[in-house]
Amino acid sequence: MGLTLAQKIWNAHVVRPMDVHTDLLYIDMQLLHEVNTPQAFDDLRAAGRSVRRPDLNVGTEDHNTPTVALNKVIQDPAGRRQTTLMRQNCKEFGIPLHQLGDATQGIVHVIGPELGLSRPGMTVVCCDSHTTTLGAFGALAFGIGTAQVEHVLATQTLMSKRPLDMAVNITGRLNVGVTAKDLILSLIARIGTGGGQGHVIEYRGEALRHLSMEARMTLCNMSVEAGSKAGLIAPDDVTFDYLASCPGMPRGSDWDEEVAYWRTLHSDNDAVFSKEVIVDANSVVPQVSWGTNPSQCVPLDGQIPSPLDFHDPAERAAAERALTYMDLRPGTAMRDIPVNSVFIGSCTNGRIEDLRAAAEVLRGKRVNANVHLLIVPGSARVRAQAEVEGLGEVFRAAGADFRPAAGCSLCAALNEDRLHPGQRAASTSNRNFEGRQGKGSRTHLVSPAVAAATAVTGYLTQPADL
Template sequence: MGSTLANKIWDEHTVRRGDGREDDLVFIDLHLLHEVNTPQAFDDLRASGRRVRRPDLTVATEDHNTPTLSLNRMISDAAGRRQSMLIRQNCAEFGIPLHRLGDPGQGIVHVIGPELGLIRPGMTVVCCDSHTTTLGAFGALAFGIGTSQVEHVLATQTLSMPRLKDMAVTVDGRLADGVTAKDLVLTLIAQLGTAGGQGHVIEYRGEAVSALSMEARMTLCNMSVEAGSRAGLIGPDQVTFDYLRTRPGMPQGADWEAELAYWASVRTDDDAVFDKEVVIDAATVVPYVSWGTNPSQSVPMHGRVPAPGDFADAQAQVAAERALEYMDLRPGTAMRDIAIETVFVGSCTNGRIEDLREVASVLEGRRVADDLHMLIVPGSAAVHRQALSEGLDRVFAEAGADFRAVGGCSMCCALNEDRLRPGQRALSTSNRNFEGRQGKGSRTHIASPAVAAATAVAGRIAGPTDL
């Protein structure tokens, strides 16, 4: 019987196979760090007298606390300032390369990894952030880890883990015009629920997935964790190879051809068997938007806010009641009738140049609605430079949008000054709509960049065709 892509990568990186009482020990090709979840790991490393085993396979960036208004702006939160200071001190002490605020390679960790050519097919990649699943778009096995695991990887360049199950998500046919990877993954999460992928690696397959750009594939894999899965990945193909060819540090000549030959072998065997399979008809996927307080509480944009009684499961009914109360929504309300006060475009889900181009194409020649604040934050310094070179900043300015100069997580996690007020309602291109995610008492609807741009113009949830 053949093997899945995830199992092939796992087997190639297994240092010691578990015996049932112990987990497998897996070698890690790349360890990514950011400032928020790492200080304790370095303290414990130092206390035990250990060094970083492979600083050459470790890369750090500043992203979560980063002020987005100006490179010279001080982090206002004392804890955030300390975290940024510590990542600089720790990286200097242990010899780890760090992309600091102001560096040309700085940005959200899941955005700069691909930009800098650090992610390649067949790799194992970890980071102290659940949305490391983004990087599976390259045919890499990438997942988030906790602080104690960060220390283990720093000290040993390995990770002790139980083998994961495999789930295939096949999307037959082609997505309709105006339907995006964000809509596809929200459709999947609404179908699976937030725990449907628990303990699995999701491999996305099918014609619709093959037709996606690399940046769209990253969006799809990014939100795999919202379905409870540990990782999401897509087998590499010509789209992958063409993207990698433009990245820094790629091999040349015969070395490039040798890499291509290996990458082409990084695929699931035709006779491989998955533990779970889901099939989606691409023709049924439409623009989606969330109404509740987790990504599975989403409906088609042309739909209505559901009532608790619409759910068969008692637990889902209770969750819906709480979500409706928190979001201050009435069952039966048309999604297009929900007024929005703030629109946020950015995050590791939708803060790349293609996302900004999509937003600009909707905003061009239009104005943001009165009394609505539209915040656009690039995912990295490189994305910001590219946006300037293409004149997207002028489109944003003429539309009345607030385009920030510094790349970072921004309002996605509200760890800097970019946050909502209590009770304020936003539409966001980020990945989570949990209670208080974008500020205490904030109410968040998540959707695609195109829907975000149209909503900013309409002042209520809308799509480009509504304009």
């Protein structure tokens, strides 16, 4: 019987089987950020341990970083201390750090690909659930906890339970105006937030060949919102073309040798998956969330569902609570819902392609007087590229608040970027939980193009409606 891609990568990294379900894995790269790492370093010191491979651990500042200015002092005492400790810990243990103000700083899942730190066949971990983003490169990438961070720092290995395999076979091709964000939201709405639990989701099929690397990253990024351990896409020429321009890549015959190996990284024809789902890409339309988890999502031209539409008692209760929190009524057309805040950014949709899509909608238009449009680049490189391409001029002319510094911003709401109670936002981020963007905030998940169109009208809108 053949092997899945996830099984091939996993098996190649087993240092030692621990029991029938668990292996000790070698970790090729660990990415670190300031929020979840201080305790790991404290425990490392308390045990008298050093960092086994400082060169295979890379840090960045992203969650707490101010976005209004590169030299702004972090106001929150806890956030300021976390960032200070991050700098001290990386310096003490010799770990490379990309800090605010550096040309290479940014959201951990954005700079990883930019810096060539995620490659096909690798195992990559980070103390952040959206590490699944990097599976777009054919890497087995997933989030871990603080205790596991310490283990990787000390040993460059990790004990982990072997996951199951789930195939999402995407037929056809996405229509014009439909994005990878719409594709993943529609999938989560179909299988639920637990549909991929315990599995690695491998995305396969014709539609994938027509998606850019940045679109693939969006797809894998939100795999965790379906409960999966990781998202995964087999590498192909699109992957190799992207990697060829990344720093640190081999050249000449060494590059050819790498690519030859990377081409072997795919699931065997006779590989068996525990679950399989078929998605018709042609049937996917722009999506928007209405509730308080990513599965509570409908087409943008749809309506708010009624709790009575849900047969499962738990889903019905969740819908009732979500409607109360979101202050919405069943039967309301999604296009009739006004918003007063729009956020474009995050590790899901803060890359240059996302900013290009938003600029295309905003060009020659003005943001609605009742809306605050906040655009935060995913990295300093994205910010610089946006200015080179003139996107910054488009944003400013439209009346958008295009921030000079990169970071997680309103996605995590751990810095000064927060919504006030009762504010309603269209957001390109990945989570719409209660209070995710600020206490009492109400979040509708959308694509960058829909977010930009919404900022123009003040209501949930797709570009074709303008």
